[in-house]
Amino acid sequence: MSRFELLAPAGDLEKLKVAILYGADAVFIGGAKFSLRSRASNFTLEEIKEGCDFAHKHNAKIHVTCNIVMHNIDTSGLIEYLKELEACGVDCIIASSLYILQMVKKHTKMQAHVSTQDSTSNELACKFYEDLNMDRVVLARELSIDMIEKIKKSVKTDLEVFIHGGMCVSISGRCMLSNNMTNRDANRGGCAHSCRWCYDLIEDGKVLNPSGDYFAMSSKDLCAIRAMPRLMDLNINSFKIEGRMKSLHYIATVVNTYRKLIDEYETTSKIKDFKVYEDMILRAENRLTSTGFLLHEPTIDEQLYDLNLTVPTKEFVGIVKSYGEENKIAYIEQRNYFLQNSTLEVFTPKETFKLKIDDIYDLDGNILDAARHPKQMIKFKCDRKLNPYDLLRLN
Numbered sequence: 604m605s606r607f608e609l610l611a612p613a614g615d616l617e618k619l620k621v622a623i624l625y626g627a628d629a630v631f632i633g634g635a636k637f638s639l640r641s642r643a644s645n646f647t648l649e650e651i652k653e654g655c656d657f658a659h660k661h662n663a664k665i666h667v668t669c670n671i672v673m674h675n676i677d678t679s680g681l682i683e684y685l686k687e688l689e690a691c692g693v694d695c696i697i698a699s700s701l702y703i704l705q706m707v708k709k710h711t712k713m714q715a716h717v718s719t720q721d722s723t724s725n726e727l728a729c730k731f732y733e734d735l736n737m738d739r740v741v742l743a744r745e746l747s748i749d750m751i752e753k754i755k756k757s758v759k760t761d762l763e764v765f766i767h768g769g770m771c772v773s774i775s776g777r778c779m780l781s782n783n784m785t786n787r788d789a790n791r792g793g794c795a796h797s798c799r800w801c802y803d804l805i806e807d808g809k810v811l812n813p814s815g816d817y818f819a820m821s822s823k824d825l826c827a828i829r830a831m832p833r834l835m836d837l838n839i840n841s842f843k844i845e846g847r848m849k850s851l852h853y854i855a856t857v858v859n860t861y862r863k864l865i866d867e868y869e870t871t872s873k874i875k876d877f878k879v880y881e882d883m884i885l886r887a888e889n890r891l892t893s894t895g896f897l898l899h900e901p902t903i904d905e906q907l908y909d910l911n912l913t914v915p916t917k918e919f920v921g922i923v924k925s926y927g928e929e930n931k932i933a934y935i936e937q938r939n940y941f942l943q944n945s946t947l948e949v950f951t952p953k954e955t956f957k958l959k960i961d962d963i964y965d966l967d968g969n970i971l972d973a974a975r976h977p978k979q980m981i982k983f984k985c986d987r988k989l990n991p992y993d994l995l996r997l998n
Contacts, residue, residue, distance in 0.1 A: 607839070615646075626952065637669035637698075666693075681706060716739040738760065739840065741843065752837055755838070764842060773798075777789075799907075828864065935995065947995045949994070962984075
C-alpha cells in the first residue's frame with residue numbers, strides 16, 4: 604500500500620464507489636448538515652453508512668466536510684451530528700471552525716482535519732494547530748512547493764495538499780463576489796462562480812472586447828502532474844483532488860491518473876513520461892489547467908479569459924451496471940450518444956481496451972439504431988466479461 608493518501612471527492616454514492624475502485628485511498632463527502640457545498644448532492648446518514656462500509660471493505664477511508672462558516676442558526680445539533688457520523692464509521696472530519704474541530708476531539712474518536720478554508724499558509728499556524736492536537740492541516744492552495752517544504756520541515760502533524768481541480772480567483776473560499784452579485788454566500792456553501800460568468804469590458808459606453816469574446820477573472824484549474832515528484836519527495840501525507848460537483852467520468856479518470864503516477868514514482872523513483880498522464884487527464888478535463896502557485900508565481904498564463912476554450916467532453920457514453928456470464932450480455936446505463944456497430948473503449952481501474960459492439964437493445968429487447976437517451980438502460984452482446992463500474996468511452 605502506498606505511503607501517500609490519494610484523496611478524492613464524491614457528490615453521491617456512485618461517485619464514492621467509483622473513486623475508490625479507480626484508486627482513491629480516501630474520499631471526502633458532504634453530509635446533510637454543516638457542509639460548505641449546499642448545492643452538492645450531500646449524503647444522508649444512511650448513505651454515509653453505506654459509503655463507509657464500502658470504503659472500509661476496500662481499505663479506504665471516508666472524510667466528511669463540516670466546513671461551513673457557522674452563524675448562530677447553524678450551531679444547534681452539532682455534537683449529536685458528530686456522534687451520528689462516528690456511528691456510521693466516518694474516519695475524519697474536515698472543518699474550518701476551531702469549535703467544530705475541538706468538539707470532534709472532545710466527543711469522538713474521529714480525526715480532526717483543519718480545512719483549507721482556514722487558508723493556512725505558514726509554519727506558525729500549523730504549529731498552532733499541532734499544539735491543539737489537530738490530526739492534519741489542509742494547506743492553502745496559494746502556496747509554492749518551496750513554501751510547503753518549509754512548513755513540512757517544521758511540523759509533525761500530517762499535511763494535505765491540493766493537486767487537482769478548481770482554483771479560487773480570490774483567497775480560497777474568501778471571495779465576496781458571489782454574495783454581492785447574487786446574495787449567495789460562498790462561505791456558506793452557495794458560490795455562484797461569478798468569476799466564471801461572461802462579461803463585457805466597457806469604457807465610456809463602448810464595449811472594448813471583441814464581439815463573441817468575454818472578459819472575466821477566472822483562474823485555470825490546477826493540475827499538479829509535473830509537480831508530483833517534488834511533492835512526494837517532501838513526504839506530503841495526503842494529495843487532494845477537488846470537485847464534489849464533478850462527473851463520475853471525471854472522478855474516475857483523474858483519480859486513476861494520479862494513482863498510476865504515484866505508483867510509478869514509488870516503484871521507480873522517476874516518471875518516464877509526464878505527457879502520458881497529461882493526456883489521460885485530457886480525456887475528462889473540460890477546462891484549461893496550470894500548475895497554480897506550485898512551481899511559480901501565477902501570471903496571465905494562469906488566468907482564463909476565453910470561455911470558448913472550455914469544451915465539455917462527450918466521449919463518456921456509458922457505465923456498466925452488470926454482466927451476464929451465461930448469455931454474455933452487458934447491461935449499460937447510457938450517458939452520451941453513441942451508435943450501434945461502434946468501437947468503444949472500455950476504461951477499467953486496471954486496464955483500457957477496445958470493444959466492438961454490434962446491435963444495441965433496450966431492456967425489452969427492441970433493437971435501437973443508437974443510444975440517445977441519457978441514463979437509459981440498454982444492453983448488447985459482449986464476449987469479453989465486463990464488470991460493474993467499468994466505463995465506456997468513444998474510441
